[in-house]
Structures are given as structure tokens and as C-alpha cells.
Amino acid sequence: MFNKEKLQEIQDNYQQYHEKTEKSLEKRPERNDTFFTGSGDEINRLYTPGDVNTVDYQEKIGFPGQFPYTRGVQPTMYRGRLWTMRMYAGFATAEESNNRYKYLIEQGSKGLSVAFDLPTQIGYDSDHALSEGEVGKVGVAIDSLADMEILFDGIPLDKVSTSMTINAPASVLLAMYIAVAEKQGVSPDKLRGTIQNDILKEYVARGTYIFPPDPSMRLITNIFEYCSKDVPLWNTISISGYHIREAGSTAAQEVGFTLADGIAYVEAAIKAGLDVDSFAPRLSFFFNAHNDLLEEVAKYRAARRLWAKIMKDRFGAKNPKSMALKFHTQTGGSTLTAQQPENNIVRVAIQTLAAVMGGTQSLHTNSKDEALALPTEDSVRVALRTQQIVAHESGVTNTIDPLGGSYYIEAKTDEIEKRAMEYIKKIDDLGGAPAAIEKGYIQEEIMDAAYYYQREVEDEKRIIVGMNQFKVEEEAPKDLLKVDPIVGKMQREKLAKLRSERDNAQVEANLSSLRKACKGQENVMPYILEAVRSYATLGEICGVMREVFGEYQQSVNL
Template identity: 60%
Template sequence: MFDPDDLEAIREGKARWESETRAPTLERFGERKESFTTDTGGPEVDALYTPADVADLDYEEDLGFPGEEPYTRGVYSTMHRGRLWTMRQYAGMGTASETNERFRYLREQGSSGLSMAFDLPTQMGYDSDAAMAAGEVGKSGVAIDSLRDMERVFDGIPLDEVSTSMTINAPAAVLLAMYVAVGDRQGVDRSELRGTVQNDIMKEYIARNLYIYPPEPSMRLITDIFEFCAAETPNFNTISISGYHIREAGSTAAQEIAFTLGDGIEYVRAAVEAGLDVDEFAPQLSFFFNAHNNVFEEAAKFRAARRMWAQIMDERFGAEEPASKQLRFHAQTAGSMLTAQQVENNVARVAYQALAAVLGGTQSLHTNGKDEALSLPTERSVRTALRTQQILAHESGAADTIDPLAGSYYVESLTDELEERAFDIIDDVDDRGGMLDAVRDQWVQRQIQDVSFERQREIEEGERVIVGVNEYRVEEEPEVDIEEVSEEEERAQVERTEAVRAERDDEAVEAALSGLADAAAGDENVMPYVVDAVKAYATVGEISDTFRDEFGEWQPGR
């Protein structure tokens, strides 16, 4: 992109500037810190970037145009000028009825997508009346035990008018089947269902630990979902390959890219080995990234990830369809960066993180409520979080041109460096036999833990400033409203589940679960059987136990 003689002149000019202009100022005043880095273990940030820092950049090969390979500048030709990102707000409020109220409220306030949070028992495949569920029902999201609960959640919400993202992994097949069943009951054609099921078990093994089954049957369930949705729900994303939780566990930006794309490679490989055509299912893959604090690094991260995925799908899997190579992603602002101290500061943090996601070309965005370090967000904080996105969309100008940071010497240099670091990590993973083996050996987990430990040390020793936590503290904290789930609400949910069991056709449930068990034991796609089971009002726990009986449960290290 640059003439060699011009680059040499720029290098000479920078050297002169360093000695004649910058050095005297440094000698007199110094700088705020000895060194600047984007993240723990991330690249060191130079004082000044010039064309010499991107001397090898080839516009057509490395950047190109939006909607064209290598997709660095965006997966769609118009990006946010044509259509704004989907504005999602994560919600799951104790009971199905409360969640329905919150969803209706968000739609009234202008939210264009729904994101569904499930409580821990649901995420682990237990019903609310299970011994393991005691004290956790509705605490971190909505309790879903049967199709009756899912019907309540979407009462009065036509599924052909909304896009719904469901953060569910080990029991993803069950909750997806319930969503399909609700659509069927509403008379919505399955081809009109839009949304995403997270369905990413690898990141559970790595960072979140909400797994049930061993890796092999878990991968089988995922590829069954790929096949089912390609045929039945072509507009529904079959997986959200999630770097978000990897970053929340403490990884660097480069590790987030590498381990997320590494998981994606593992899923695509498993689907291809199961006999699926890559161009049939790959367009329904989506990704989920963290929008962290450093605006420029985060924007560069998203750009690098798009370019890398296009190369991976082309070179490793021979994908031919453009949609198979396009990394489409949802972003969520960083929950781990929310502080319980001075919660109002979180509004500013969320706004900057959201800006990074938009500058990086996200397709969908969730902004955290300021009080989520304390509890489920209140209605007022959710509204503020949504308004943050709307102000960003309509008042900031950030969405008015495509890839506005392109050409920045700093951002392009960061994009290249993150790509190089991430590919180096992927090479290490390949040397260990792939992500599945690297996770089994706990190598991936140790890489993240080491970075997380170092970052916490920096905070505790004051090397890394967290406003309101280790600097700029105040002695008294204002009172805040906290959303809580009472014991009475938990008992009511248990009673509703018991009522479903008393009212349903037990013979139909038994037949559906028996058919599911046979399918799980064989090689048929299990999804049609799961749909039959949920329509008979078999519960999440009963269906999950059917799989447990066939697949067993995973114990790390065994």
C-alpha cells in the first residue's frame, strides 16, 4: 500500500522525532507508566504508529471490501448503514410469567431481539423439584421444567416477529425442541423461526463447567442439532461458539480468538465426520464474543477473527459458499468488568464496551445492566442498558460508516498482531491433537488460569487501575434495588411442575422417552424424538436423564 521510499522517509522522520522532540519531553516529564499494554500478556502499545507499522498490509488480500473475502471489514456489504445490529437484552426472571413480563417490556422499549437466561438447574438438566435444584430455582435465570413453562414465557409474543437467543448448552437439544414446539403451537412455520441456541459444550469444559455428558456424545447431540436445523429451521443459528466465557474466565484477547475458533474447528470437523456437507450447515454457525474494556483492541479482535475464520473455512474445510466463511457474531459487554463498588461507573464501562463492539462490526449486542454485579438487573437498569445501545445507534455516528477504524495505523497493526498471536495458539492446539484433546489434558484451562492469576495480582498490587475498586474509592455506597427470588416463588414453581406431571398423558410420555432412548442408543438423529417428548410434556430433567442413562456423565480427568 505504501511506496518503499516513502516508508523509509517515514522511519527516518520518526527516528528524528524520537530524538529531537520526544526525548527531551520524556527526560523532563516522563510518562504515566513504564510500559503500556492492551491486556495482560497482550502486545505492548507504542507511543506512535505510522505507515511503517503496517508496511506489509495488502489492501485487497488483508482488508478488501465489506461483504467480500476476507471479511475483515464486515460480513455484509451495507453493515450498520443498511440495518442496525440486533439489540438484545439478556433476561430470565425467576418464573416463566415474570420473564414474559420482562420480554414484553423490552419489546415495548424498542428491543429488537430477546436473550433468554436459564437458571442453574435448567442448565444442568434438572427439574425444579430435584434435590440438586434446591435453593437455585430461578436464581440466575428463568426456571424451565416443561413445555408449559416455555409456553408461558412466549405467551402473546409471536415467534415469527422476534429473534430469540437462548443461553443453554448441555440440554440445548431440549430447550431448542421446546422453542420449536411453541412455534408449532402458534402456527409459525419452522422456516420463520429466528434466533440462536448457544449449544457450545466445549467452552463449558474450558471455562464455565455447566456440562453433563462426556465429550463424544455431547458432540453427537450438537451435530444432530446442525442436521435437524439445516432441514427444519434454516434461519435459526444452530450454535453460538462462545469466546465470551473464555474471556470472562480471564483469557487475553488473542486467547479468546484462538480458543473460540479452535472450538469452531472442532465442531465443523465433528459435523463433517458425521457425514454432513460443510456448506449445508456452516452458514448457520454463529459466534459470541466478549466486548471488553480496551476499545481499540476489541475492535481489532473482531476484525482479526473474521479474517481468520474465512481462511480456516477455506483452507481446512474447503468451504465454497460465501456464507460458510462469514464469521457472524453476537457481542456482550464484559460482566467480569462490572464492579459492585460505585455501580454507576458500570454505565460508562458498558457504553465504551458497546462502542467497541459496534466499531468492530457486531451483528447483535447485549449491554449489561449496571447492577448485574449484585443481582439480576432491575427493570430500570435494563432500560438504561438498552438506551445505551439506542444512543450509540442514533446519536454517536459510530454506525454511519462501515468499519470506521480501518486504515488506522494502530488498529491495523493490532489486528495483524492479534491474528498472528491467535494463529500461534491454534498451532499449539493442533500440536496437542485439537481442542478436544487440549481440553481433556487441561492445557487450555491452565493457559487461561495463568493469565487470570497474573491479572488479579496486578489489580491487588495496584499495577492495573480499576476505578472505584483499587483507586478513586468512596467510603459509603448508595443503596440499590436488588431483584431477588423468594422461597415462595421456588415452591410455586415446584408445584406447577408437579401439576404438569399430574395432568399429562403418562403413556404418551413413556412412549416418547422410550423412543428417545432407542434413538440415543442407535445412530438416528435424536432431535425429532426430543420434539415429540417435549410435546408430550416430558420435563427437562426426564429427557436429560434419558440421555444420562445412555451417555453417562463426564468427570474431568477420568
């Protein structure tokens, strides 16, 4: 980016600056001996062209909408269209969640993001013994197509984009969504949205898995194949670094482990006989936004560039859309404090700026009270308004990649890409992401990073405002959203009524066909869809797959 003579001149001047500054520190020392990013990486006092002197603009930075996509996946980014403001919501019954979705749409949300309760996430109906006390607590309870019909009542599915945070039973919930759309008169080829469908990170960081890795990967590739033909606008997976970061990883680990999972999914799909360019354009990613604004911006840029290279060089992708890393962002839940929760509004604003200046395609902003409970309508509105203020008042959307070219940002982008690639190579050496997970490598790396971070917080080397410093006496929080325990009883009554009114012979026939398909090699999605249409429940469908595939038991000794 600079000729050798100019670089040498800058380096000489920098050396003079450095020597003069070091002398002044004897009288006015800096606040700390060393400064670190949110991930614990040391930060230089100053960055100059010398820190990016090996950067080839065309090769490493380029232009938005072009390989290697460092500056964004669209040629005009937010000058053309803003990111999708997709608020994550769902609690109690389908009726209550439907009301919340309509409220969010009225307030300007452009996309829905469904949170499911724990029994739904692990494939149990609300009347299962293991569901007791958990129904509707951390998301909405969905037991059958009847619940899904209520959830989206009055919401035209050809007009909204819907994201569903569901993994092990993703095929069943997607089938329910398709069936609801059919009842609205909307064909599958008109549906837009995303299912998370990322089982590998469940084994690593979250825990809502059901089946062992091999059948889980089969279900995922079945979805890839089915949607490429019948639901072409649907993003078939959201490969998630969010939960990896929430578990305690660094920024570079979030990128490295997430892209390693992405590599495993691409390899599985190719092994299943799919052409890379037939499914790769519909892959999407899901990243976290933490408080270190500059590190986070560099993280997103590094992830885009690295994935573009992987798809082009490793998998021979030809379609530019196969190389463009599209991602959703959620602000960091683990960064929120129960102490002085109003401070969380500021944290979320910083994280929103990071996601937007990093080029996200959609964004959910957490509410101030989420360290304490599910968010109230008032706090959700403030979270949504945070996005709208950044979009329309901050000015950061008026130019593309506004921090691009910063010596620090470019140096940090290079550093995160390099470290992430080192993790990917290590995982390759271990036999790929599934093997690395089985051996406990990824889990151990995350736990070590989480321990280091927590130790710094407890030693007050890392300041968390309102928690370990700047504390005040506070009253117990008021007006928190609480889910009534009666929700479980209501769902059990709904299920009993459903089973008494549906055609149970048809349900059994469809479940028998699904069982046969699971035992064979054909794509199971059409069979799941037929079972859903006959009002077979989530638990019944997952029960058949549990019977054939078995259940995964964590065996790694950590």
C-alpha cells in the same frame, strides 16, 4: 500500502521524532515506563506506515461483505440495518420473565435473549434434590413445554429473533421452542434465533456440562443436521469466546481458543457426513467486549479474517456465507464493579462502542447493578438506551469500519490474528480442542492470564476506578432485584399438576423411543421433539440421555 522510498522517508522522520522525544522525556517523563493493552501487551508510543508496511489491502483488509471480511460481513453494515439489540433476561418464573420480555420489546429491544436458571442449564427439574435453593435464581426455570408456553405467551415467534443461552440440554430447549411455535401456528422454517449449544467451552470455562464429549458432540451435529433441513433460518450454535474471556483469557486467547472450538465442531459435522456448506452458514459466534476499546475492535476484525481463511483454506468451503464470521457481543460482566456501580454505565458505553465499531451483528449491554444482583427494570432500560444512543446519536454507524486504516488498529489486528493462529496450531498439535481440553492446556493458559491480570489489579499497576483507586465511602446498595424463594415451591407444584394431568403412558412411550434412538446412530432431535410435545419434562428427557450417555467428570489435575 506505501512505496519503498516513501516508507524510508517516513522511517527517517520517525527516527528524528523519536530522538527528539526521548530527550524531552528527561524534563517531562511519560506517566508510565511502559503502556499495555487490556490483555497486557505492550503498546508503542506511536504507530506509522512502517508498522503495516507488509499489509496488502486486497488480501488482508478488502471490502465489507467480501472475503476476508475484515471490515464486516455485510456490504453496507449499519447503513443498511442496525445490529439486533438483544437484551439478555430471565429470572424466577416463566410468568415474571414473560413480563420482562414484553417490557423490553416495548422499550425498543429487537430480539430476546433467554437466561435459564442453573437447574435448567444442567438438565434437572425444579423438584430435583440438587435444584433446592437454585430455582429461578440466575435465570428462568423451565421444566416443560408448559413453562415455555407461558414464557412466550403473547410474543409472536415469527416476528422476533430469540437467542437461548443453553448448552448441554440445548436440543431439548430448542425442541420446546419449536413446539411453542407450532402451537402459535408458526412453522419451524419461519423461526429465527440462536442456541448457544457450545459444550466445549463448558468444559473449559463455565462448567454447565452434563454428558461426556463424544455424545455431546453427537447431539450438536444432530442439531446441525436437523435444522439445516427443518429450521433453516436458525443459528445452530453460538461458539462462545465470551465465557473464555470472563474466565480471564487475553483477547488473542479468546479468539484462538474460540476458533479452535469452532474447528472441532466443523470437523465433527463433516465426520458425521454433513457437507460443510450445508451447515457452516448457520454457525455463529459470541464474543466479549472489554474496556480497551481499540484492542477489542482489532480483536473482532482479526477473528473475522482468521475464520474466513480457516473455512476457505482448511475446509474448502465454497459458499461465501460459510466464511463470514457472524457474532453476538455481550459487554464484559467481569469488568463491572460492585463499588460505585454508576461507573458501570460508562464502562458499558465504551464496550458498546467497541462492539459496534468492531462490526457486531447483535449486542447485549449489561446493566449497572449486575455486579450485585439481577438487573432491575430501570437499570435494564439504561443499558438498552446505551445501545440506542450509540446507534442514533454517536455517528459511528454512518460509515463502515470507521477505525479501519488506523496504523495502530491494522497493526493490532495483525498481531492478534498471528497470536490466535499460534494457539490454534498448538491445539492442533495436541490433537484438537477436545484433546487439548482433556490435557488441561487451554484451562492452564486461561488461568495463567487471569492470575497475571489479578496480580496487576492487586498491586495497583492496573487501575480499576472506584475499586483500587478513586474510592469513596458508600452506603449499602438499595432496591436490588431479589428472587423470592417461593419460586421453587411454585415450580414444584406446577410439576406435580403437570404429571397428574398429562398422558403418562404416552410420555413413557416417547421416552422409551428416545432411549432406543440414543443407543443407536440415528438423529435424536425428532424423538426429543415428540417427548417434548407430550409434556415430558426437561429432567426426564435429560435423565434418559444421562442413562445412555453417562455423565462427564472433570479429570484434569490443574
